[in-house]
Amino acid sequence: ETGVTQTPRHLVMGMTNKKSLKCEQHLGHNAMYWYKQSAKKPLELMFVYNFKEQTENNSVPSRFSPECPNSSHLFLHLHTLQPEDSALYLCASSQGSGYLGYEQYFGPGTRLTVT
Amino acid sequence: EDKVVQSPLSLVVHEGDTVTLNCSYEVTNFRSLLWYKQEKKAPTFLFMLTSSGIEKKSGRLSSILDKKELSSILNITATQTGDSAIYLCAVKLDNDMRFGAGTRLTVKP
Numbered sequence: 001e002t003g004v005t006q007t008p009r010h011l012v013m014g015m016t017n018k019k020s021l022k023c024e025q026h027l028g029h030n031a032m033y034w035y036k037q038s039a040k041k042p043l044e045l046m047f048v049y050n051f052k053e054q055t056e057n058n059s060v061p062s063r064f065s066p067e068c069p070n071s072s073h074l075f076l077h078l079h080t081l082q083p084e085d086s087a088l089y090l091c092a093s094s095q096g097s098g099y100l101g102y103e104q105y106f107g108p109g110t111r112l113t114v115t
Numbered sequence: 116e117d118k119v120v121q122s123p124l125s126l127v128v129h130e131g132d133t134v135t136l137n138c139s140y141e142v143t144n145f146r147s148l149l150w151y152k153q154e155k156k157a158p159t160f161l162f163m164l165t166s167s168g169i170e171k172k173s174g175r176l177s178s179i180l181d182k183k184e185l186s187s188i189l190n191i192t193a194t195q196t197g198d199s200a201i202y203l204c205a206v207k208l209d210n211d212m213r214f215g216a217g218t219r220l221t222v223k224p
Contacts, residue, residue: 002157033212042119043158043203043214055210088156103149104212106157 023091121215138204
């Protein structure tokens with residue numbers, strides 16, 4: 001138990017559906033992250049939020065839309081996804097996102113399957 | 116292009132063996148290097164290294180960074196079956212975090 005929770009743990013959705021992934025951290029951290037982990041590929045950083053402000057968007061398609069209403073909650077809204085978007089989506093948090101690189105604590109992930 | 120390369124990709128050892136995992140990087144604006152252990156889903160933090168030549172140690176695990184060689188090693192001594200996992204190396208850049216593909220370690224009884 002890392003103090004970062006994610007729901008749902010598993011999600012199957014069609015390409016025309018709209019769904020949201022939720023992440024919550026109970027560590028008092030200021031920064032939150034979304035990562036994508038596809039089979040046989042390294043973890044890819046998608047979005048970074050620091051003090052609720054988005055500081056990074058690594059060329060992620062617009063069908064992924066993040067939302068960070070406060071420092072403890074992070075959402076990833078999904079719409080019109082493609083089968084290649086099927087992956088494990090991991091949320092993480094850290095004390096800050098500054099250039100020194102604070103260690104990140106990861107949630108258990110949401111296993112997403114797009115049919 | 117920034118990249119992080121881990122070797123070997125997979126490794127099978129027996130309990131009690133000592134293993135050394137490697138991570139090399141070619142990046143701009145290096146800030147720190149981190150090691151994580153991923154057993155089932157959530158990677159768990161092991162070490163963060165920012166200074167060259169200073170070993171960090173936690174129990175049977177230790178790690179060191181060599182900025183001249185642009186690399187880091189993770190050592191595990193007296194391995195146990197519970198050490199079986201994927202070990203991830205990540206490099207923190209100014210505005211990004213790049214992960215290697217990981218080393219899958221299997222420790223047999």
